[in-house]
Amino acid sequence: MHRLLTMKRLSVLFLSIFAVLLAGMFAYENLVVAPGDRCETGGKWWDPETRICAQPISIAEITGRPNPGERAAASAAKNRELVAIEDSLALQQAARDVDRERQRAALAAEQN
Structure with missing residues (x-):
């Protein structure tokens, strides 16, 4: 077979x-x-x-934002700008306080 x-x-x-x-x-x-x-x-x-x-491709390249290495520098620059704005506002407030005290003294002298 x-x-x-x-x-x-x-x-x-x-x-x-x-x-x-x-x-x-x-x-x-x-x-x-x-x-x-x-x-x-x-x-x-x-x-x-x-x-x-x-x-x-970096998203920063497409959108025009600063690269991650430049982010810290951009953030520091923005922080310096904010500090400068805060300082100018504090100076303006101090000038208003001085002017208010001068006007109070003048009003008190006028009333006496």
Whole structure:
């Protein structure tokens, strides 16, 4: 009796299917997964749908805001501006207080 699936044929069939699946796995790894990993290790963004490796752009560049390194300097400049405004307001208040006391003294001298 001549059988179609002998042990030798089954082992060859199993090993060939295993080899094809293993080759497919390595091909998938190298052609699909690896480009994304290489892109991300380079500090870029990987889009798996379009398979595009893009350079990220800072929001500060788009909106015209100061870069993160310049933020501290911009914040310090704004704080200095606020302190100057507060100082001028304090001087104006002091001038009003002096003028009020002068007017009170003049009114008190006029009434006596």
